[in-house]
Amino acid sequence: MKLKLSLATALVAGVLMAPAAWAQDKIKMGVSIPAATHGWAGGLNWHAQQAEKRLEQKYPNLDVILVTARDVGRQANDLEDLVSVRQIDALVILPFESAPMTDPVRAVKDAGKFVTVVDRGLTDPSIQDLYVAGNNPEMGKVSAQYIKQKLNGKGDIVVLRGIPTVVDNQRVEAFQEEIKGSQIKVLGMEYANWNRDDGFKVMQDFLSRFPKIDAVWAQDDDIALGVIEAVKQAGREKEMFILGGAGMKDIIKRVMDKDTLVPADVLYPPAMIAEAMEITARHLVEKAPIEKQYIIEATLVTPENAAKYYYPDSPF
Amino acid sequence: MTQSSMPDAVRRRSSGFDLKLWGPFLALAGLIVLGTLVNPVFLSPGNIFNVLTRTAFIGIIAVGATFVITSGGIDLSVGSLAAFASGVTIVTMNALVPAMGPGWHVVALGMLVAVGLGLAAGLVNGVLVTKGRIEAFIVTLGTMGIFRSLVTYLADGGTLSLDSSMRSVYRPVYYGSLFGIPYPILLFAVVALIGALIMYRTRFGRYCAAIGSNEEVARYSAIDVDRVKLLAFMLQGLCVALAVVIYVPRLGSASATTGLLWELEAIAAVIIGGTMLKGGYGRVWGTVVGAVMLTLIDNILNLTGAISVYLNGAIQGAIIIVAVLLQRGTASKR
Numbered sequence: 001m002k003l004k005l006s007l008a009t010a011l012v013a014g015v016l017m018a019p020a021a022w023a024q025d026k027i028k029m030g031v032s033i034p035a036a037t038h039g040w041a042g043g044l045n046w047h048a049q050q051a052e053k054r055l056e057q058k059y060p061n062l063d064v065i066l067v068t069a070r071d072v073g074r075q076a077n078d079l080e081d082l083v084s085v086r087q088i089d090a091l092v093i094l095p096f097e098s099a100p101m102t103d104p105v106r107a108v109k110d111a112g113k114f115v116t117v118v119d120r121g122l123t124d125p126s127i128q129d130l131y132v133a134g135n136n137p138e139m140g141k142v143s144a145q146y147i148k149q150k151l152n153g154k155g156d157i158v159v160l161r162g163i164p165t166v167v168d169n170q171r172v173e174a175f176q177e178e179i180k181g182s183q184i185k186v187l188g189m190e191y192a193n194w195n196r197d198d199g200f201k202v203m204q205d206f207l208s209r210f211p212k213i214d215a216v217w218a219q220d221d222d223i224a225l226g227v228i229e230a231v232k233q234a235g236r237e238k239e240m241f242i243l244g245g246a247g248m249k250d251i252i253k254r255v256m257d258k259d260t261l262v263p264a265d266v267l268y269p270p271a272m273i274a275e276a277m278e279i280t281a282r283h284l285v286e287k288a289p290i291e292k293q294y295i296i297e298a299t300l301v302t303p304e305n306a307a308k309y310y311y312p313d314s315p316f
Numbered sequence: 317m318t319q320s321s322m323p324d325a326v327r328r329r330s331s332g333f334d335l336k337l338w339g340p341f342l343a344l345a346g347l348i349v350l351g352t353l354v355n356p357v358f359l360s361p362g363n364i365f366n367v368l369t370r371t372a373f374i375g376i377i378a379v380g381a382t383f384v385i386t387s388g389g390i391d392l393s394v395g396s397l398a399a400f401a402s403g404v405t406i407v408t409m410n411a412l413v414p415a416m417g418p419g420w421h422v423v424a425l426g427m428l429v430a431v432g433l434g435l436a437a438g439l440v441n442g443v444l445v446t447k448g449r450i451e452a453f454i455v456t457l458g459t460m461g462i463f464r465s466l467v468t469y470l471a472d473g474g475t476l477s478l479d480s481s482m483r484s485v486y487r488p489v490y491y492g493s494l495f496g497i498p499y500p501i502l503l504f505a506v507v508a509l510i511g512a513l514i515m516y517r518t519r520f521g522r523y524c525a526a527i528g529s530n531e532e533v534a535r536y537s538a539i540d541v542d543r544v545k546l547l548a549f550m551l552q553g554l555c556v557a558l559a560v561v562i563y564v565p566r567l568g569s570a571s572a573t574t575g576l577l578w579e580l581e582a583i584a585a586v587i588i589g590g591t592m593l594k595g596g597y598g599r600v601w602g603t604v605v606g607a608v609m610l611t612l613i614d615n616i617l618n619l620t621g622a623i624s625v626y627l628n629g630a631i632q633g634a635i636i637i638v639a640v641l642l643q644r645g646t647a648s649k650r
Contacts, residue, residue, distance in 0.1 A: 038571075038573050042471070043473075046473055046474060191628070195573050196571075200566070201370060209618070225567065226567060315474020315475065316475070
């Protein structure tokens with residue numbers, strides 16, 4: 001009904017009046033995500049933009065406002081602007097950090113908006129109306145299980161961590177929990193900031209430092225790409241395998257092609273933002289009933305199922 | 317004042333041992349000793365080559381930055397420019413492959429594009445600073461943001477990857493070597509040598525120091541201040557382009573995170589090397605040492621498990637401050 005109404009308004013108001021009239025009748029969904037500061041976030045931005053186009057086409061009376069922030073402070077500012085200036089009806093947010101963003105999101109909720117939280121949970125889950133998330137501890141656990149099984153429970157590995165954040169901590173803690181009791185030894189652990197160049201550098205140094213490495217847990221596909229080059233440069237491809245994470249197309253392709261250096265990958269798809277936006281939009285426009293939580297599992301990608309997760313058009 | 321950039325003049329002023337001149341080399345020696353103590357692998361040829369090849373990017377950029385800083389300017393846009401130039405180079409080569417087929421001619425054209433872009437960016441920075449009369453800090457802060465967004469836009473927020481057929485052609489430029497020495501190290505050495513010649517043996521080098529020391533006096537001394545400053549920025553752009561030429565074959569990709577904070581690393585290398593941040597005094601060999609030190613600190617921290625990874629940044633910061641303190645502390649006592 002609302003759709004018909006706004007269409008009618010637009011027709012009556014004509015070209016000159018249209019923008020203002022439109023804006024008032026539309027349902028506004030604000031989307032706040034981190035800027036494309038690393039590969040995964042780049043994928044996130046791409047999927048969010050795709051979803052924005054798709055949803056605005058599908059629901060003409062829906063206006064999606066996408067904002068990106070470079071840090072926690074800016075994201076909090078964005079939320080204030082979305083509520084007071086853009087007057088949104090609902091917010092889809094992927095918080096930079098869980099704890100610092102909890103109160104700003106609470107303020108949005110208190111202003112009477114529908115709140116969808118994606119990926120990183122707030123410290124007070126009662127704020128959100130909907131939670132769509134990848135499962136970070138699960139990702140660490142699945143990675144550890146795969147490495148354990150592939151090494152038959154015994155071997156020396158190195159770990160490359162991401163950017164020091166809750167996400168990174170959860171993954172690494174779950175990983176360590178899972179390998180406890182096995183004979184897998186973590187030789188070294190360094191931050192590689194979810195970044196190819198740092199992955200390359202850190203791995204070069206690991207290779208000089210340790211004469212024998214059986215496996216590398218790179219945790220992220222950008223890091224993994226840097227690691228691959230470093231291992232190739234040292235000519236030690238036969239000695240070890242590398243397990244990344246996220247589901248970047250280049251890595252999925254390698255898994256599909258049965259590359260022995262990259263035998264598998266663990267999914268942590270940036271497409272989850274699109275899913276969250278779609279569920280929220282459907283609820284807003286069609287008043288579709290929703291569940292409170294959608295958890296996207298950390299699926300292990302192997303040559304058998306890789307084709308299903310290969311998106312050649314995505315930039316990530 | 318014009319002569320303050322000449323090593324012999326400096327030596328004459330202070331009697332005997334000059335810490336300002338030799339401080340960076342002492343600090344480097346100290347780091348090498350520390351590295352060896354931490355892990356004997358440190359001195360293996362493999363590790364040394366790794367460190368020097370890695371240094372090449374920042375090192376080459378920092379040689380250019382030495383001129384800009386010596387002439388009293390600063391260039392914050394180098395990291396973003398490196399990312400943008402890498403992106404454009406990759407896009408160009410990818411576009412040429414279908415028509416021309418993968419091969420060295422495509423690589424050569426890609427390199428040409430990088431160099432052209434570097435010089436053009438330097439020209440823009442330089443013209444805005446000299447003709448636009450805007451502080452170099454503001455101009456390059458602006459272009460830093462512009463180049464960074466342009467590469468993000470080019471890559472759709474993701475990563476630009478070089479065509480795989482081109483990668484195998486281009487790869488040896490980073491991974492190959494001549495007489496056992498990797499190409500990036502050779503290029504770094506050549507750039508440093510030419511940089512030192514320009515700084516110490518040409519009029520242009522002395523003009524840079526003169527302008528950085530006192531721009532007004534330099535102008536009254538009939539130095540074409542604008543032209544020298546402009547050339548310094550273009551030289552910086554060229555250095556960035558050369559770094560790009562060896563960066564692209566390493567991972568064959570460019571993204572929004574390429575070259576992040578390189579500008580700060582380059583500036584740090586220059587200052588650790590003994591060049592004054594306020595200009596008027598430039599040391600190219602010091603810059604080379606400064607750049608190597610920055611990579612060494614990272615390398616040493618990676619080679620040891622003794623220090624919590626959470627503290628890496630603190631150790632880096634402390635070493636940088638101590639290295640500069642070594643030269644400045646004694647300089648002021650004289």
